[in-house]
Amino acid sequence: MKEARYFFVPDAENQTELPTDEAMHAMRVLRLKSGDELFLMDGVGNYFRAQVTVAATHHCYYEILEKLPQQPQWKGHLHLGIGPTKMMDRMEWMMEKATEIGIDEVTFLNCKFSERRLVKLVRLDKIVTAAVKQSHKAWKPQVNEMVHFAQFIQQPRQGRKYICHCYEEIPRTLLFDELRKPSDTEDVTVLVGPEGDFSIDEVRKAVEAGWISASLGESRLRTETAGLSAVMMMQLAKE
Numbered sequence: 001m002k003e004a005r006y007f008f009v010p011d012a013e014n015q016t017e018l019p020t021d022e023a024m025h026a027m028r029v030l031r032l033k034s035g036d037e038l039f040l041m042d043g044v045g046n047y048f049r050a051q052v053t054v055a056a057t058h059h060c061y062y063e064i065l066e067k068l069p070q071q072p073q074w075k076g077h078l079h080l081g082i083g084p085t086k087m088m089d090r091m092e093w094m095m096e097k098a099t100e101i102g103i104d105e106v107t108f109l110n111c112k113f114s115e116r117r118l119v120k121l122v123r124l125d126k127i128v129t130a131a132v133k134q135s136h137k138a139w140k141p142q143v144n145e146m147v148h149f150a151q152f153i154q155q156p157r158q159g160r161k162y163i164c165h166c167y168e169e170i171p172r173t174l175l176f177d178e179l180r181k182p183s184d185t186e187d188v189t190v191l192v193g194p195e196g197d198f199s200i201d202e203v204r205k206a207v208e209a210g211w212i213s214a215s216l217g218e219s220r221l222r223t224e225t226a227g228l229s230a231v232m233m234m235q236l237a238k239e
Helices: 020-029 088-101 121-135 149-154 175-179 200-208 223-238
Strands: 006-008 037-041 046-055 060-069 078-082 105-110 142-148 160-164 188-192 212-215
Touching: 006 020, 006 121, 020 046, 020 060, 037 060, 078 088, 078 223, 088 105, 088 121, 088 223, 105 149, 121 142, 142 149, 149 200, 160 175, 160 200, 175 212, 175 223, 188 223, 200 212
Parallel strands: 006 037, 078 105, 078 188, 105 142, 160 188, 160 212
Antiparallel strands: 037 046, 046 060
16 A cells, blocks of 8 residues: 655645645655645645646646545644744754644744844744644644744733743742643643743743743753753643
8 A cells, every 4th residue: 555645735625736845746756647646734624635637847736535624633722932042953953843743833032042033934834844744733833933022921822821941049830740730721832941041030020921930840951952842741731
């Protein structure tokens, strides 16, 4: 039995042709031809079983044979806010793995100790899209532009919200223990600081704004490791 071939096609139900990058992969790498079966993912909860109708050098047209709505793999909306690292390849790695594990939304934070003030989303979007296909996720995570920390913590937000930090003078509880507590909401937002952590004033302002002070454990983690740990804890707490 042939392995199913998955392609990411936004608004797939209303299209008839694979996007350029996907068409190139289908034609040059997989060498699909007219009549071959493929599966499309629209990134908003649907798979589609489809068939190639026309296979040309730079184009791949299809017709949909069956719509396959998917069920969410976890409860609630999981949102990670994180201060990006100076070296963007570390954030790219984290975004790939977080997508594979399962996350709904990521926002990059401009914090006091941030060494990076600008994030280019085009490359990150390609990495997230590839991870969605590889892990067969029916929903593509939303990746947001960088926002100032002070602005982010004041925005109205549904569900529980936590700020993870390393300051012993501010009482903290283990994030995983907090996430396991019964709650009337499944939505969760977790904040992770940049290299060097949030400033202590930022943590205090977040707590004053209603964020719960939390810890990821005893180990000192790199930013990308801390972000991935937070995503894993959110997922494990949902099981």
